[in-house]
Structures are given as structure tokens and as C-alpha cells.
Amino acid sequence: MSIPVLTYHAVNVIKNTYAENDHLALAADLLTIGELGLNIIPLSKVVDWHLGLLDDGEVARSVAITFDDGSWFDFYDLDHPTCGMQRSMFNILRDHMASGRSNGQVHATSFVISSPQARESLDKTGLIGKGWWGDEWWREASSSGVMDVECHSWDHLHPELDRVAQENQIKGDFSQVKSFVDADIQFRQAGENIAGVLGGKSPTLFAYPYGSVSRYVVTEYLPEQQSAHNFLAAFTTEPRRVSKTGNKWLLPRYVFGRDWDTPGGLKNILTRF
Numbered sequence: 001m002s003i004p005v006l007t008y009h010a011v012n013v014i015k016n017t018y019a020e021n022d023h024l025a026l027a028a029d030l031l032t033i034g035e036l037g038l039n040i041i042p043l044s045k046v047v048d049w050h051l052g053l054l055d056d057g058e059v060a061r062s063v064a065i066t067f068d069d070g071s072w073f074d075f076y077d078l079d080h081p082t083c084g085m086q087r088s089m090f091n092i093l094r095d096h097m098a099s100g101r102s103n104g105q106v107h108a109t110s111f112v113i114s115s116p117q118a119r120e121s122l123d124k125t126g127l128i129g130k131g132w133w134g135d136e137w138w139r140e141a142s143s144s145g146v147m148d149v150e151c152h153s154w155d156h157l158h159p160e161l162d163r164v165a166q167e168n169q170i171k172g173d174f175s176q177v178k179s180f181v182d183a184d185i186q187f188r189q190a191g192e193n194i195a196g197v198l199g200g201k202s203p204t205l206f207a208y209p210y211g212s213v214s215r216y217v218v219t220e221y222l223p224e225q226q227s228a229h230n231f232l233a234a235f236t237t238e239p240r241r242v243s244k245t246g247n248k249w250l251l252p253r254y255v256f257g258r259d260w261d262t263p264g265g266l267k268n269i270l271t272r273f
Ligand SMILES: [Zn+2]
Pocket: 068, 069, 152, 156, 209, 210
């Protein structure tokens, strides 16, 4: 038995077509999931099952959905400068639930970049500088029952930031986080800031930026510092299904655009056991 986890990036709005718009893809993919008779379950349930806390029967024929980077496109409908109004990922989930075409629960986990300074800077360099990378929505999303807010590192080691929490200022490669000082910022400090915004609810799931991670983080920092950082599991972007075996700090996910870019491609992933 195994469970696929799907990943979308809400800032990917290039055109208003399935292949080049993660919002349109999500809306179509929810229908595909429904047609296949699969259940959407929260990512936390996938982890509970992986950790042996849930029986196979409780997660049978299921799929989990995740979003990375956590801009306003996850939560608010926004008028995109070249593609027009975009329904938010959150509202697409709610629309699907209201349509009656889901098999029960509709849910996704949003992995957000924690650092307010990093998001403010990325809003200017990566978006259009309208303050669309704020955390105003995290608490409402997190208490909605439709979307969990979890951690996607402190600063993503994003190449467009002046300074990042990496000792040699190596950007764009999260496997370069390999010292205690850097890891403690990217994991513990990131989690504490998100918990502060959420009113005390600590994130327990982590998604590695760019999907990769160092041996130090997986074999030393995460297992040894668990009481400090509070994470229970972490996700890469290795394209395979989550199984009961394997390392809880290296759980896999499929990524839209890279691993499928048509509804048929998704069907292959969802029905390939
Ligand atoms: Zn990311």
C-alpha cells in the first residue's frame, strides 16, 4: 500500500491553460481525483499512517495535496497582471467541496516560507511588489479545516535574497544547509515564527526547498533536535508514492509541471500502484 502526495506552486501563472497555470491544473485535478473515486486526506494523516499511528484501512485509496512557497495566491483571489483574476488555491478547494463532486473531505497543506523579511523581499523581486507574500491569512487558513499551514524553511535559500541563512552564502541549493547554526534557523526558528503567527500552533511537517537536503540534516539535526524543532516528518520532491517503509525525513512527493502536465499524466500517477 502507498499514497501519492501532489505538489503545486500557486505563483506559477504563465497562461490560462492547464499546463501553465497551477490554479487551473488544481481545479481540473480535483475532478480527476473524484472521478477515480479517490479520497483526499490531510498530509498529516499520511504521516500518521507512515509512523504507524493509523491503520491501512483508514487511508485506503487516498491522495494528499500540498502547495509550496505560500504567497497570497494560496488564499486570496488575485488579479494577475497578465492573466487576469485567479481563483485562490484555497477557494478552488472550497468550490470543489461545494460542488458535491468530491468524495468527502477536500484538504491541502500549504508549506510557507517563514521569514517576513524574505517574503517581503521576494514579493518585490519575484511578484509585482503589492505585498502579496504576507502572512495575514495563515491563521484563518489553519483554522478552516480545509488548509493546514506548515513549514518550507526560514528563507528558502532563495537566489534573489541579498543574504540567506547559509554560512557561505550559497543560495538555491537547500542541501547546503549542513551546520547546526544554519539548520537551527531553517528549521527551529522557522517553525517558531510560524507558530507565533498561528497563535501557538507549531508546524510539524517540513518541505525542503528545491526538494533536496543534506545528510547532516537528515541523519543528525532532525532526529537529534526533535524536541527543539517539533517536526515529525519532512518531504523531498522525489517522484514516488509514500510507503510505510523508508525514512520519515525523506518522504516523497510528485510536483505538477515536472511529473505531470496533463490530466492523463496525473491519472497515470494516481493509478500506478
Ligand atoms: Zn519552494
